[in-house]
Amino acid sequence: MNSxxxxxxxxxxxxxxxxxxxxxxxxxxxxxxxxxxETGSCDLGLITDxxxxxxxxxxxxxxxxxxxxxxxxxxxxxxxxxxVLKPCELRGFTERVKREQGSFDNLLTISSICxxxxxxxxxxxxxxxxxxxxxxxxxxxxxxxxxxxxTCKACEEFVPMNADISVSVTEHGSLMxxxxxxxxxxxxxxxxxxxxxxxxxxxxxxMMKSRSAAKGKLFQSLEKSSGLDGLVDLFGKCVxxxxxxxxxxxxxxxxxxxxxxxFDYNQPYFxxxxxxxxxxxxxxxTILFQLGRxxxxxxxxxxxxxxxxVCPVSIPVAGIFKKTGERTAGLFxxxxxxxxxxxxxxxxxxxxxxxxxx
Amino acid sequence: MAAVLPVGSDLSGxxxxxxxxxxxxxxxxxxxxxxxxxxxxxxxxxxMSDSSIVDDAEAMAPVMPVQGARALRSLTRKGEGSIxxxxxxxxxxxxxxxxxxxxxxxxxxNLILAAYDCPGAVPMDSFVxxxxxxxxxxxxxxxxxxxxAGEVKPSCTSCVExxxxxxxxxxxxxxxxxxxVLLIPxxxxxxxxxxxxxxxxDRETSIWDEAVRxxxxxxxASRDAAFEETGENIRGVQGMLNVFADCISCxxxxxxxxxxxxxxxxxxxETAKQDPNSRLDSAVTRGGxxxxxxxxxxxxxxxxxxxxxxVSCGQCSDACPADIPVAQVFSFVADRTQKAFEYSAGxxxxxxxxxxxxxxxxxxxxxxxxxxAEPGGHAHE
Ligand code: SF4
Ligand code: SF4
Ligand code: SF4
Ligand code: SF4
Numbered sequence: 001m002n003s004x005x006x007x008x009x010x011x012x013x014x015x016x017x018x019x020x021x022x023x024x025x026x027x028x029x030x031x032x033x034x035x036x037x038e039t040g041s042c043d044l045g046l047i048t049d050x051x052x053x054x055x056x057x058x059x060x061x062x063x064x065x066x067x068x069x070x071x072x073x074x075x076x077x078x079x080x081x082x083x084v085l086k087p088c089e090l091r092g093f094t095e096r097v098k099r100e101q102g103s104f105d106n107l108l109t110i111s112s113i114c115x116x117x118x119x120x121x122x123x124x125x126x127x128x129x130x131x132x133x134x135x136x137x138x139x140x141x142x143x144x145x146x147x148x149x150x151t152c153k154a155c156e157e158f159v160p161m162n163a164d165i166s167v168s169v170t171e172h173g174s175l176m177x178x179x180x181x182x183x184x185x186x187x188x189x190x191x192x193x194x195x196x197x198x199x200x201x202x203x204x205x206x207m208m209k210s211r212s213a214a215k216g217k218l219f220q221s222l223e224k225s226s227g228l229d230g231l232v233d234l235f236g237k238c239v240x241x242x243x244x245x246x247x248x249x250x251x252x253x254x255x256x257x258x259x260x261x262x263f264d265y266n267q268p269y270f271x272x273x274x275x276x277x278x279x280x281x282x283x284x285x286t287i288l289f290q291l292g293r294x295x296x297x298x299x300x301x302x303x304x305x306x307x308x309x310v311c312p313v314s315i316p317v318a319g320i321f322k323k324t325g326e327r328t329a330g331l332f333x334x335x336x337x338x339x340x341x342x343x344x345x346x347x348x349x350x351x352x353x354x355x356x357x358x
Numbered sequence: 359m360a361a362v363l364p365v366g367s368d369l370s371g372x373x374x375x376x377x378x379x380x381x382x383x384x385x386x387x388x389x390x391x392x393x394x395x396x397x398x399x400x401x402x403x404x405x406m407s408d409s410s411i412v413d414d415a416e417a418m419a420p421v422m423p424v425q426g427a428r429a430l431r432s433l434t435r436k437g438e439g440s441i442x443x444x445x446x447x448x449x450x451x452x453x454x455x456x457x458x459x460x461x462x463x464x465x466x467x468n469l470i471l472a473a474y475d476c477p478g479a480v481p482m483d484s485f486v487x488x489x490x491x492x493x494x495x496x497x498x499x500x501x502x503x504x505x506x507a508g509e510v511k512p513s514c515t516s517c518v519e520x521x522x523x524x525x526x527x528x529x530x531x532x533x534x535x536x537x538x539v540l541l542i543p544x545x546x547x548x549x550x551x552x553x554x555x556x557x558x559x560d561r562e563t564s565i566w567d568e569a570v571r572x573x574x575x576x577x578x579a580s581r582d583a584a585f586e587e588t589g590e591n592i593r594g595v596q597g598m599l600n601v602f603a604d605c606i607s608c609x610x611x612x613x614x615x616x617x618x619x620x621x622x623x624x625x626x627x628e629t630a631k632q633d634p635n636s637r638l639d640s641a642v643t644r645g646g647x648x649x650x651x652x653x654x655x656x657x658x659x660x661x662x663x664x665x666x667x668x669v670s671c672g673q674c675s676d677a678c679p680a681d682i683p684v685a686q687v688f689s690f691v692a693d694r695t696q697k698a699f700e701y702s703a704g705x706x707x708x709x710x711x712x713x714x715x716x717x718x719x720x721x722x723x724x725x726x727x728x729x730x731a732e733p734g735g736h737a738h739e
Contacts, residue, residue: 028638028642029638029641029642031649034648043648043649044648044649044650045647045648046638046641046646046648046649047641047646048638048642048645048646049646051645052645052646065606065649065650067649069650070649070650073631073637074634074637074638074649076634077635077637078634078635079635120679120680121679121681123604124680232396233396233397234397236395236397236402237397237399237400237423237486239423239677240613241613241614241677242613243608243610243613243677246609246613247606254622254626254627255621255622259621260621261621264433264436265432265436266437267436267437267438267439267440270433271439271440271441274388274407274441278406278407278408278410279405279406279407279408279411280404280405280406281403281404281405282390282404282405282429282430282432282433283424283428283429283431284432286402309679310606310608310610310679311679312482312483312610312614312677312678312679313423313482313486314483314486314487
């Protein structure tokens with residue numbers, strides 16, 4: 001595969017590429033993580049002025065919002081955008097495209113072999129400054145940095161699945177791999193030695209080993225979530241804020257069914273239930289919301305970990321959704337976000353499934 | 359004057375017994391109070407008609423995972439039932455319930471609101487990570503022992519409405535050494551309960567009054583200090599931007615707020631969203647924008663929508679994953695907006711919501727504006 005050798009560190013090289021794309025008018029805007037140098041505050045920036053690239057930190061191991069979600073509506077503006085996405089953000093975006101919530105038409109996607117991100121609390125507490133240098137060292141050696149999001153430690157989909165450009169950083173250097181015609185076209189004229197190369201497989205294998213082990217452990221620890229009793233135990237303290245669904249790249253409904261009028265008590269039903277059971281929880285349907293979300297979207301869960309990060313009562317939401325999702329998606333041999341052409345399992349049916357109905 | 363409830367060994371237990379009795383005697387049909395969740399690290403609102411279940415409940419919970427008024431709202435927003443419910447909640451929860459009743463979300467006809475002297479609450483994140491220390495801490499708070507301010511919810515350390523609110527019945531225990539609780543009726547409904555139990559309200563309350571007064575003095579001082587600090591922090595547009603710099607737009611603050619009752623928040627609706635093209639245009643104009651967009655618009659917008667009813671309960675801060683002092687900012691602004699309208703959120707004194715009521719005299723200016731705008735120069739009478 002055609003690849004560009006990056007002489008500087010990956011962040012600098014991609015920053016230069018993004019500035020090049022903007023100043024050569026190949027794209028109208030760039031989506032990337034930024035960090036304000038003075039305050040350390042991080043956000044996702046949609047940058048149009050090349051001079052704004054100084055704040056860009058394309059590979060900052062932080063996810064303030066799943067960029068796939070943030071990109072969703074602006075990708076349909078018709079303007080050309082280059083977006084730097086983590087693999088799970090790209091997969092989240094792909095799932096949204098399948099739901100007609102985004103478009104690849106005018107998009108150049110840039111991703112990288114991902115070392116994971118730190119939980120928001122580490123970002124807020126200002127620990128980043130210490131953590132990032134160590135993170136860069138460790139990930140270059142295919143070692144797992146400490147303190148990452150639980151689902152990042154356990155993520156086996158850390159190699160981007162369908163990016164135009166992917167970046168690999170190993171001890172032997174950094175490469176930009178060009179996967180599509182669009183990638184070739186957009187990088188034309190961008191300085192850097194072209195070589196024929198793939199991402200170092202032994203590096204990937206070493207990462208995979210620790211990820212798989214961590215995933216085994218994570219799923220093991222969530223075994224108690226199986227069955228209704230387990231779910232009641234885990235979600236019993238849920239306060240019903242629905243933050244988990246608002247930050248989820250897959251949950252795109254503007255008005256969630258579980259926030260609709262259907263889920264407040266009407267009095268006759270309430271009084272009947274109270275009489276029958278002697279006691280009821282208010283607000284109602286705490287567990288039903290979780291079950292509903294599990295059935296509505298878990299087969300598309302990309303394990304990004306946003307939901308766990310915003311949960312005010314520290315429920316390991318992402319682990320539960322990833323685990324359940326993999327089990328359901330596995331039944332259909334479905335990998336969320338693998339390919340935008342791959343249909344969503346529950347939205348297709350095969351003719352033979354209709355036999356009984358006919 | 360008040361009736362007296364002997365305590366025995368445990369304050370919360372005595373209140374439990376009281377609630378059990380009024381259920382057993384059919385004075386009310388159901389009681390709403392907190393109960394520990396199965397995993398033991400939080401509490402949930404349970405409405406119970408079966409008096410034996412009250413034994414498992416906890417009259418005063420160390421934490422406030424869900425604002426009580428939110429729980430009530432889910433019960434009555436679609437219409438009031440015929441059963442009589444007593445809800446035992448913290449004072450800020452009672453006040454939020456009263457605001458929601460003015461907003462038509464909580465129906466109070468068959469509702470008896472009962473409150474207690476609130477020593478503050480333990481922040482959710484610290485309780486969840488270590489429930490047993492949280493319970494110990496709360497026991498100390500209830501006993502009136504000194505605890506470090508950092509361990510308590512920030513809004514609680516500057517709360518000046520921790521005692522008598524406009525509840526129907528109030529459980530006063532401050533200054534009484536944990537040996538008895540005063541049952542103070544706040545309305546005919548509350549009085550009726552005492553009468554039904556044949557509890558005469560004949561005790562004078564000066565010791566308790568004095569304890570409440572002393573505590574209020576301390577709380578007022580810490581509130582003033584907190585306001586001063588917040589006022590400094592949010593000065594000017596840049597101040598607000600700095601305070602909310604780490605906001606990730608999860609809207610947990612809105613979801614946790616008892617007053618924000620809209621099923622579909624205006625700021626999450628299609629109306630408030632810029633279409634993708636103009637979004638990119640504004641990025642071009644400014645050289646770049648931050649995503650998710652319109653975070654400040656959301657906060658200032660929410661503020662204008664609800665700050666007159668903010669009861670300073672602190673739920674918004676507690677739910678914020680980015681540790682933003684949302685409640686401190688909202689309380690600070692609420693204090694000023696409510697003063698401007700001579701309104702105090704959560705009072706049941708017949709004061710209507712300022713923006714829901716207008717006086718004829720306030721319309722005279724409009725009349726002139728309309729008549730100026732009319733082509734013929736005369737307004738319709
Ligand atoms: S974020 Fe946590 S508390 Fe809020 S609804 Fe989701 S699981 Fe429940
Ligand atoms: S359920 Fe949680 S982990 Fe899965 S995609 Fe949504 S936010 Fe990410
Ligand atoms: S804005 Fe915050 S402090 Fe005010 S009522 Fe709402 S949740 Fe409570
Ligand atoms: S809870 Fe915090 S991060 Fe979420 S929208 Fe409110 S202020 Fe922003």
